[in-house]
Amino acid sequence: MHPDTPLPPLVHDVDAELARHRIDPQETVELDLTVSGDLARSRLLHRLRLLDVPGHSRESGPRVGADALLTERWTPAPSADRLARVIEAGGYGPTVTDAVTARIEERMTLLGADVDALATTLFDTALAGLTEHSTRTLTAITRATGTVTDLRALGRALAVALALWRHDRLLGSAGTAPLGALITAAVRRALWLVEGVRATAAPADPGRLAALVAVRDAIRHAGPALGLDRDGALAVAGRVAADAAAPPDLRGAALGLAWSLGDVPDAARAVRAVAAPDTLGDWLSGLFALAREEVVAGDAALLTVVDELLAGMGAHDFLVALPALRQAFGWFPPRERAEVARHVQALHGDDAPPGDLLRLDADPLLVAAARAVEERVDAVLAREGLWEGERA
Numbered sequence: 213m214h215p216d217t218p219l220p221p222l223v224h225d226v227d228a229e230l231a232r233h234r235i236d237p238q239e240t241v242e243l244d245l246t247v248s249g250d251l252a253r254s255r256l257l258h259r260l261r262l263l264d265v266p267g268h269s270r271e272s273g274p275r276v277g278a279d280a281l282l283t284e285r286w287t288p289a290p291s292a293d294r295l296a297r298v299i300e301a302g303g304y305g306p307t308v309t310d311a312v313t314a315r316i317e318e319r320m321t322l323l324g325a326d327v328d329a330l331a332t333t334l335f336d337t338a339l340a341g342l343t344e345h346s347t348r349t350l351t352a353i354t355r356a357t358g359t360v361t362d363l364r365a366l367g368r369a370l371a372v373a374l375a376l377w378r379h380d381r382l383l384g385s386a387g388t389a390p391l392g393a394l395i396t397a398a399v400r401r402a403l404w405l406v407e408g409v410r411a412t413a414a415p416a417d418p419g420r421l422a423a424l425v426a427v428r429d430a431i432r433h434a435g436p437a438l439g440l441d442r443d444g445a446l447a448v449a450g451r452v453a454a455d456a457a458a459p460p461d462l463r464g465a466a467l468g469l470a471w472s473l474g475d476v477p478d479a480a481r482a483v484r485a486v487a488a489p490d491t492l493g494d495w496l497s498g499l500f501a502l503a504r505e506e507v508v509a510g511d512a513a514l515l516t517v518v519d520e521l522l523a524g525m526g527a528h529d530f531l532v533a534l535p536a537l538r539q540a541f542g543w544f545p546p547r548e549r550a551e552v553a554r555h556v557q558a559l560h561g562d563d564a565p566p567g568d569l570l571r572l573d574a575d576p577l578l579v580a581a582a583r584a585v586e587e588r589v590d591a592v593l594a595r596e597g598l599w600e601g602e603r604a
Contacts, residue, residue, distance in 0.1 A: 220302030222311055223295070226265065229256055229308050237267050241286040245274075254284050255341035259312040262336055263301040266291035274379075276335055276372050316345045325356035328365035331372040338376055350390045357397045363405045367423020370398040374430050392438045399430050399440055403448045409462055413490070416461035416497035416539055424465045428472050428502055446475050453482070460486055464495035468502025471510075480513040487521050489529040493536025500543040508548045515555050 233253045235241060241257070243250040257268055266289055273284035291297070304318075305311035316337060323329045330353045337346040353369055360366050377391040402423055409420070431440050452458050452466035463486070467477050479499065486495040496518070500507060507514060525533065544552060 220299055221306035222302035222304075222308070223298050225307045226260065226298055230267075235268075237290070238288050240288065241268060241284075243273075243284040243286070245282050245284060251341075255339070256308065257286055258336070258340040259308050259342075262312050262340060263298075263304070263308070263315060265298050265301055266294050274339065276368075276375050312340060313342065313345065316342060316349075320345075320349060320352060323352075325352075325359065326365070327353050327356045327360050327369040328362070330356065331369035335372050335376065347390060350394060354390070354394045354397055357394065357401050360401065361405065363402060363409070363423045364417070364419030366398055366402050366405065367419065367426045370395065370402065370423070370426040370430060373398065374426060374434065378433055387437075392434070395430050395434055396438050396440060399427050399445075402427050403445055406452055406462060406466070407448060409459060410457050411459045412457055414459040414461075414494075416494040416536060417459070418501075421461060421465055421498055421501040424462075424469055424498075424502055428469055431473060442473060446470055446473060449473075449475075453477075460491040460494040461498035461501075464498030464500075465502045466498070468499040468506075471499075471503040471506045476506075476510070479507075480517045483514060483517050483521070489525060489533040490536075492518075492521065493533050493538075493540050496540035497536065497543065500540050504543050504548060508544070508551045512555055515552060516559060519556055519559055 230237070233249075233256050235253060235256070241253065243254050245251050245254060254273075257270070260267060261270070268286040269289040271285045271287055272281065274281050301311055301315075304314040316333065319333055320330070323333065330349055334346060334349040334353060337349055350373075353373070357366065357369070373391050373394045377387060377395060379386060406420075406424065427445065430438075431442055431445055434440065435442055446469075449466040449470040453463050453470065455463065458466075467479060467482055471477055471479065483492070483495070483499075486492055522530065522533075522537075541549065541552070
């Protein structure tokens with residue numbers, strides 16, 4: 213492009229805004245979001261991100277589903293086609309504010325009733341300080357909530373709304389009535405959808421379990437303020453937990469939901485009812501997703517029964533159960549996993565460090581498969597009268 217070629221106004225406005233906020237394209241930007249100047253710089257960087265203008269990439273900061281952060285870190289992300297992309301973004305408007313506003317309006321029109329993507333847009337507009345568009349996006353999500361059938365998408369939207377309602381005083385959305393209305397509608401809809409899921413042999417679905425986690429957190433943290441129906445949620449949980457036609461992970465999650473809301477179940481008895489190798493791990497995934505803290509801190513009877521069930525499995529059954537079991541225990545963070553290991557060691561009189569039980573040099577699936585092969589070989593040898601006894 214010839215140096216004298218006129219450039220769109222947005223090119224000049226982007227440079228002016230970066231200079232006004234003292235953002236050097238070649239330097240890392242560390243921001244304290246409690247400081248008004250840093251908050252304004254953050255909003256500018258988010259607006260450029262929404263316009264797909266390269267320059268900086270965010271390494272850390274507020275994220276949905278994570279603990280509230282009061283800082284952000286942006287690192288330089290130079291791009292050879294930066295000017296071309298700013299020129300392209302100039303088609304949306306002459307200034308950063310005008311362009312990002314038009315871009316968000318376009319996105320909302322294209323998304324329609326996609327609550328998942330609308331929830332992402334809601335969080336983006338909050339980060340960018342676009343209050344008016346946050347309200348419009350929120351209205352669109354609330355309107356779509358009444359008809360959504362995708363439990364996973366609804367759960368993600370609920371998680372976004374709850375995070376903004378609880379934590380984002382910096383973004384001006386904490387405790388607002390429109391967010392409260394969305395949370396109330398999403399919780400009601402999610403519980404209705406959960407009761408309609410039918411798939412007795414379906415594997416654990418992290419997406420729908422995350423949706424129930426969002427429901428649990430909403431009732432825990434926003435229930436009293438928003439008047440959420442805790443008793444109604446417990447009634448739904450009780451019906452799903454006892455429904456043999458519901459997927460194992462949702463049955464376990466329903467029990468975990470009740471437990472996490474203070475209705476302590478007989479989990480040790482319940483786990484015996486789902487002890488089959490092809491359902492045990494999925495049921496535990498649901499339980500641990502919703503009530504892992506209660507499992508670790510509560511009555512040890514559940515872990516004792518699980519240990520008993522696993523010890524009683526043959527090599528083939530254990531191999532069938534292992535992938536889902538690994539997924540289930542993956543819900544525990546390292547510290548809680550160590551607590552589970554200590555309980556198992558106590559059951560077997562093992563006083564080695566808990567870390568020894570958590571480390572395995574070989575792939576667990578390979579070890580289980582080898583054990584299954586050995587068991588079949590032993591059976592053949594015993595049948596032919598070639599070997600008796602147990603392996604050393």
